[in-house]
Amino acid sequence: xxxxxxxxxxxxxxxxxxxxxxxxxxxxxxxxxxxxxxxxxxxxxxxxxxxxxxxxxxxxxxxxxxxxxxxxxxxxxxxxxxxxxxxxxxxxxxxxxxxxxxxxxxxxxxxxxxxxxxxxxxxxxxxxxxxxxxxxxxxxxxxxxxxxxxxxxxxxxxxxxxxxxxxxxxxxxxxxxxxxxxxxxxxxxxxxxxxxxxxxxxxxxxxxxxxxxxxxxxxxxxxxxxxxxxxxxxxxxxxxxxxxxxxxxxxxxxxxxxxxxxxxxxxxxxxxxxxxxxxxxxxxxxxxxxxxxxxxxxxxxxxxxxxxxxxxxxxxxxxxxxxxxxxxxxxxxxxxxxxxxxxxxxxxxxxxxxxxxxxxxxxxxxxxxxxxxxxxxxxxxxxxxxxxxxxxxxxxxxxxxxxxxxxxxxxxxxxxxxxxxxxxxxxxxxxxxxxxxxxxxxxxxxxxxxxxxxxxxxxxxxxxxxxxxxxxxxxxxxxxxxxxxxxxxxxxxxxxxxxxxxxxxxxxxxxxxxxxxxxxxxxxxxxxxxxxxxxxxxxxxxxxxxxxxxxxxxxxxxxxxxxxxxxxxxxxxxxxxxxxxxxxxxxxxxxxxxxxxxxxxxxxxxxxxxxxxxxxxxxxxxxxxxxxxxxxxxxxxxxxxxxxxxxxxxxxxxxxxxxxxxxxxxxxxxxxxxxxxxxxxxxxxxxxxxxxxxxxxxxxxxxxxxxxxxxxxxxxxxxxxxxxxxxxxxxxxxxxxxxxxxxxxxxxxxxxxxxxxxxxxxxxxxxxxxxxxxxxxxxxxxxxxxxxxxxxxxxxxxxxxxxxxxxxxxxxxxxxxxxxxxxxxxxxxxxxxxxxxxxxxxxxxxxxxxxxxxxxxxxxxxxxxxxxxxxxxxxxxx
Amino acid sequence: xxxxxxxxxxxxxxxxxxxxxxxxxxxxxxxxxxxxxxxxxxxxxxxxxxxxxxxxxxxxxxxxxxxxxxxxxxxxxxxxxxxxxxxxxxxxxxxxxxxxxxxxxxxxxx
Numbered sequence: 001x002x003x004x005x006x007x008x009x010x011x012x013x014x015x016x017x018x019x020x021x022x023x024x025x026x027x028x029x030x031x032x033x034x035x036x037x038x039x040x041x042x043x044x045x046x047x048x049x050x051x052x053x054x055x056x057x058x059x060x061x062x063x064x065x066x067x068x069x070x071x072x073x074x075x076x077x078x079x080x081x082x083x084x085x086x087x088x089x090x091x092x093x094x095x096x097x098x099x100x101x102x103x104x105x106x107x108x109x110x111x112x113x114x115x116x117x118x119x120x121x122x123x124x125x126x127x128x129x130x131x132x133x134x135x136x137x138x139x140x141x142x143x144x145x146x147x148x149x150x151x152x153x154x155x156x157x158x159x160x161x162x163x164x165x166x167x168x169x170x171x172x173x174x175x176x177x178x179x180x181x182x183x184x185x186x187x188x189x190x191x192x193x194x195x196x197x198x199x200x201x202x203x204x205x206x207x208x209x210x211x212x213x214x215x216x217x218x219x220x221x222x223x224x225x226x227x228x229x230x231x232x233x234x235x236x237x238x239x240x241x242x243x244x245x246x247x248x249x250x251x252x253x254x255x256x257x258x259x260x261x262x263x264x265x266x267x268x269x270x271x272x273x274x275x276x277x278x279x280x281x282x283x284x285x286x287x288x289x290x291x292x293x294x295x296x297x298x299x300x301x302x303x304x305x306x307x308x309x310x311x312x313x314x315x316x317x318x319x320x321x322x323x324x325x326x327x328x329x330x331x332x333x334x335x336x337x338x339x340x341x342x343x344x345x346x347x348x349x350x351x352x353x354x355x356x357x358x359x360x361x362x363x364x365x366x367x368x369x370x371x372x373x374x375x376x377x378x379x380x381x382x383x384x385x386x387x388x389x390x391x392x393x394x395x396x397x398x399x400x401x402x403x404x405x406x407x408x409x410x411x412x413x414x415x416x417x418x419x420x421x422x423x424x425x426x427x428x429x430x431x432x433x434x435x436x437x438x439x440x441x442x443x444x445x446x447x448x449x450x451x452x453x454x455x456x457x458x459x460x461x462x463x464x465x466x467x468x469x470x471x472x473x474x475x476x477x478x479x480x481x482x483x484x485x486x487x488x489x490x491x492x493x494x495x496x497x498x499x500x501x502x503x504x505x506x507x508x509x510x511x512x513x514x515x516x517x518x519x520x521x522x523x524x525x526x527x528x529x530x531x532x533x534x535x536x537x538x539x540x541x542x543x544x545x546x547x548x549x550x551x552x553x554x555x556x557x558x559x560x561x562x563x564x565x566x567x568x569x570x571x572x573x574x575x576x577x578x579x580x581x582x583x584x585x586x587x588x589x590x591x592x593x594x595x596x597x598x599x600x601x602x603x604x605x606x607x608x609x610x611x612x613x614x615x616x617x618x619x620x621x622x623x624x625x626x627x628x629x630x631x632x633x634x635x636x637x638x639x640x641x642x643x644x645x646x647x648x649x650x651x652x653x654x655x656x657x658x659x660x661x662x663x664x665x666x667x668x669x670x671x672x673x674x675x676x677x678x679x680x681x682x683x684x685x686x687x688x689x690x691x692x693x694x695x696x697x698x699x700x701x702x703x704x705x706x707x708x709x710x711x712x713x714x715x716x717x718x719x720x721x722x723x724x725x726x727x728x729x730x731x732x733x734x735x736x737x738x739x740x741x742x743x744x745x746x747x748x749x750x751x752x753x754x755x756x757x758x759x760x761x762x763x764x765x766x767x768x769x770x771x772x773x774x775x776x777x778x779x780x781x782x783x784x785x786x787x788x789x790x791x792x793x794x795x796x797x798x799x800x801x802x803x804x805x806x807x808x809x810x811x812x813x814x815x816x817x818x819x820x821x822x823x824x825x826x827x828x829x830x831x832x833x834x835x836x837x838x839x840x841x842x843x844x845x846x847x848x849x850x851x852x853x854x855x856x857x858x859x860x861x862x863x864x865x866x867x868x869x870x871x872x873x874x875x876x877x878x
Numbered sequence: 879x880x881x882x883x884x885x886x887x888x889x890x891x892x893x894x895x896x897x898x899x900x901x902x903x904x905x906x907x908x909x910x911x912x913x914x915x916x917x918x919x920x921x922x923x924x925x926x927x928x929x930x931x932x933x934x935x936x937x938x939x940x941x942x943x944x945x946x947x948x949x950x951x952x953x954x955x956x957x958x959x960x961x962x963x964x965x966x967x968x969x970x971x972x973x974x975x976x977x978x979x980x981x982x983x984x985x986x987x988x
Contacts, residue, residue: 024930026954026956027906027907027955027956028930030907030949030953030954030956034949038912056926056927057926
């Protein structure tokens, strides 16, 4: 039969269904009435006759349903009929249905929510045409153990001009400028880029044009492309903004283009793009690493081919320039680059929710199996009057899928609410947040999941019912399930305990890592400290003295404000993995060979910096009024650097210089050693660091750190007031309490831990409910046996032990399997852990203990019920 | 009073008995149960829970057909009647029943 004919017949029989129902009802009603009349004639009272007739006609609706098994029409009607029948059954058992639907909703909801995240982060293509051909090209700095180092311009030029695998290769780096228009000056996030950046990305401007090669040279580079958001915000989306000029850091820039909405390369909220315009020195210096690179592969070229191509060029460079020894090159998919950091976390969470869903399925399957025995009689009756076995299985599976769908609907609602909460808690540097949402794809996933879930947990009970000895069931009134059913139920409980243990171990390891992180000594005190960046620009600050005067005035002005404990400034408080850094040489020792050169960050700090941050002084002194521009150059190093290079001697008084011994940079005397501070995150190693006195190294862009006596926001107000008094054209931006910046380092980890703990908790709860259900059912099943035991003199304690032992045995097997699984899977989450092995014995032992205790607790209620059974009643049980 | 027997306890005989009762002419479900009861001299009683499913099953197999009509007390009732394939089926079942009954009888008298 063709599909269409089937459908047509199905529809027709659906229309007829109500008629069929009515006819069967009428027919039986007629029989019922005639029978009653006859019985009255035979001498029964009217009431007796009615009762007898009802007994003989039996359960009218059931007989009707049974009638359909034989009379019912096409497949569509059968399905509609099964669904209606199923719904009627659910209404008849509200407690069972609520538990089943809620359990499934938890499983499907959690899975759908995390899948939305995975979909948005990992699966949706990036908003660039043929985004799978975009790759990041990084320098692999084995000298520093730094995977993602940047390129020098000559290296980039080599790669771009000599490769055969890229359509084109572009460079970019982030920058920020102060925009002075009408109103408050505003600090803008922007990027330098090569003219081909936009064609590599494949995104044409929304208005106007992007920059040309002719504009990519110093002097001609006073052009700017702005973001759509900025165009709307500051120019009200007016067309005449194009070709007008705007002031960036006091320089007049001609607006030549507007990018389309949503274009946020290289980072979110980038407002403008300007030409890289390398000067002569940058063009030729191989030592200055300042560029990131993104390329578009030629169609059909694999990442490995591109990698090999660039490696060949790199090998050639290494041969020609020995100073580059240890510099490698590698290629990574742009999508992987963006989400790489969170990929493992998302996959682990996806695995965790899959476990929760599996446990939920197992629980519902167990509920159904327990119910199945009570339904054996119903099924046997229907089979006896002509419903085929396939037909019965089909109906049971339809009911399960229906249950899955109800759970799915509730689950999607749960996922929607959960996802909202999740996104509100998400760390702000979480990539691609905008693309995380419940789109049609996610809903399709949830729908498929619901149906699939129904099939998974429904098939087993359905097969059991159908395979049961129907005749026996009919005769015995469906007492107890078959031995096979019991074994299956137990196996399912073992499985869910094992899954819950795997999750609990994962959550336990995360908690332990988190605890260890809390104990990490940051080396500074972030309480009540406000940070903000102040960037000077323009002719007025072209001299070191002017910059120094400005910051001295701001810091002094802040310091004298009531409620401020201390105020200081530093280049950058917390470091990226690629901070502004340089190599150095030590007086009296030979130059380091190129492959042993170590790069150290260079940070100007004001005299009070270490005191303000409460960083301990280990040797020598802090900077003070002596360290002026005209005095001898001084430097303070951190403990790691002191131990690395002066392990047996006191570094104070020694001299170092940046670059090689032969370089013309000045010698700097080490005047102090300060304690290590964790500036690149809790979990990365502290690198050797150098600090310079601001008096000798007056940078134009500094971060102020101000400790308030009370609310750190008071400190911000004080800084703003001081800056306004010093120069109203300078803005204070990126103001954040230091505690928040530090918290941000661990935000992702915190969220991962929280989610895993929640999922593990839900899993453990469901598994406990599963044990409770199976043990409760087991006690009901063994009522008679228990009665016999009591009658033969078994004590209450003996009965209690009997039941507890059974529950505990199941749990013990589950725990053993779970621990083995956790050990096997542990290495997958190693990258999420800090200073905690995935096989941490303390965690494993603790989880085993918790799981065993939970299993005992879950068995206790049924056990107590067994003890309380009156022996007589127990013996009478059928 | 003779012992009562459920017709469906005699495996496979219910269909035959129903078909036989319809040989006399169309009848509704209640009428069939009354007819069987009377024909067996009050020995056989057909359970309603077995009768109707049997009727639906046989209708589906084409042995009987049904139509709505008016009963003797003027109520709407569904009447069943034998089809020609039903007649054939009745003949076949009767023959095999007789053969079986004969065989059983011989054994009992041996």
